Amino acid sequence: MSLRKEKMSINLKGSLFSLDEPLVMGILNVTPDSFYSGSRCQSEQAIMRRAEDIVNEGGAIIDVGAYSSRPQAENIPEEEEMKRLGFALEIIRRKYPDVPVSVDTFRASVAWRCVEEYGVAVINDISGGELDKNMFETVARLQVPYILMHMRGTPRDMMRHTHYENLIAEMLLYFSERVERLTSMGVNDIIIDPGFGFSKTLDDNYLLMNRLEEFTVFGFPLLVGVSRKSMIYKYFGTTPAESLTGTTVLNTLALSKGAGILRVHDVKEAVEAVKLVQKTFSSR
Structure with missing residues (x-):
């Protein structure tokens, strides 16, 4: 096992955030149908409470999503997505104006409005620019960090696109092509997200975890999001609510293989995993 050796940082709203110690990104969903009910926040009180928990437990970034990306999720219009996001972002900005916020969207126009109108610091695109051809140009104009994730198809049909001749080689090519396009613009x-659970079988996800360090080759931070996902609860035959231990184990493995950002529901446990892994490797 080896921790990421190169020093990294990301520019969030004009401030450099070091990744010498990995960051934890807390999930705040303003959706009624996210796969994990514990992450759903629709009222002002629930949004404020969730943001407060993320910050108090050591989260460095709040990731706000208004469009569920679970398989077979309902497709919502752009106007509804923006309405949900605007409601949450205004509350968070009022409560925590200095905390960097990421928005989970694949729509370029939504990304633009969130940055320009609400000061969002990061765009988190599950589609790698595939679901909106204007996304790369938009991010280039906005000059904000972009989370580039691997997925095939759409959230509704992604699990019909799980056949690979060579999963790791095909994913590396996917990222290589898109990183080249983005940097040329x-x-x-750029933050690399391998997309655990997206267009991948259960076994694919564990192969990906086993070879995760290969995705540090691009020289960009690596984000891992395995929190309470089906690769845990389907393997054990349990539920998302029973998947905290599995999440912590996989987060720890990811950190040992070079992850610089953990995207999680359970911030306190992820922060503790970061500190223990850092302590272990710094004591050699």
């Missing part, structure tokens, strides 16, 4: 802050 002037996007400086």
Whole structure:
């Protein structure tokens, strides 16, 4: 096992955030149908409470999503997505104006409005620019960090696109092509997300975890999001609510293989995993 050796940082709203110690990104969903009920926040009180928990437990970034990406999720219109996001972002900005916020969207126009109107610091695109051809140009114009994730198809049909001749080689090519396009457009802050659970079988997800360090080859921060996902609860035959231990184990493995950002529901446990892994490797 080996921790990421190169020093990294990301520019969030003009401030450099070091990744010498990995960051934890807390999930805040303003959707009625996210796969894990514990992450759903629809009222002002629930949004404020969730944001407060993320910050108090050591989360460095709040990731807000208004469009569920679970398999067979309902497709919602752009106007509804923006309405949900605007409601949450205004509350968070009022409560925590200095905390960087990421928005989970694949729509370029939504990304633009969130940055321009609400000061969002990061765009988190599950589609790698495939579901909106204007996304790369938009991110280049906005000059904000972009989370580039691997997925095939759409959230509704992604599990029909799980056949690979060579999963790791095909994913590396996918990222290589898109990183080249983004950097040629002037996007400086790219974050690589292998997309655990997206268009991948259960066994694919564990192969990916086993070879995760190969995705540090691009020289950009690596984000891992395995929190309470089906690769845990389907393997054990349990539920998302019973998947905290499995999440912590996989987060720890991911950190040992170079992850610089953990995207999680359970911030306190992830922060503790970061500190223990850092302590272990710094004591050699």
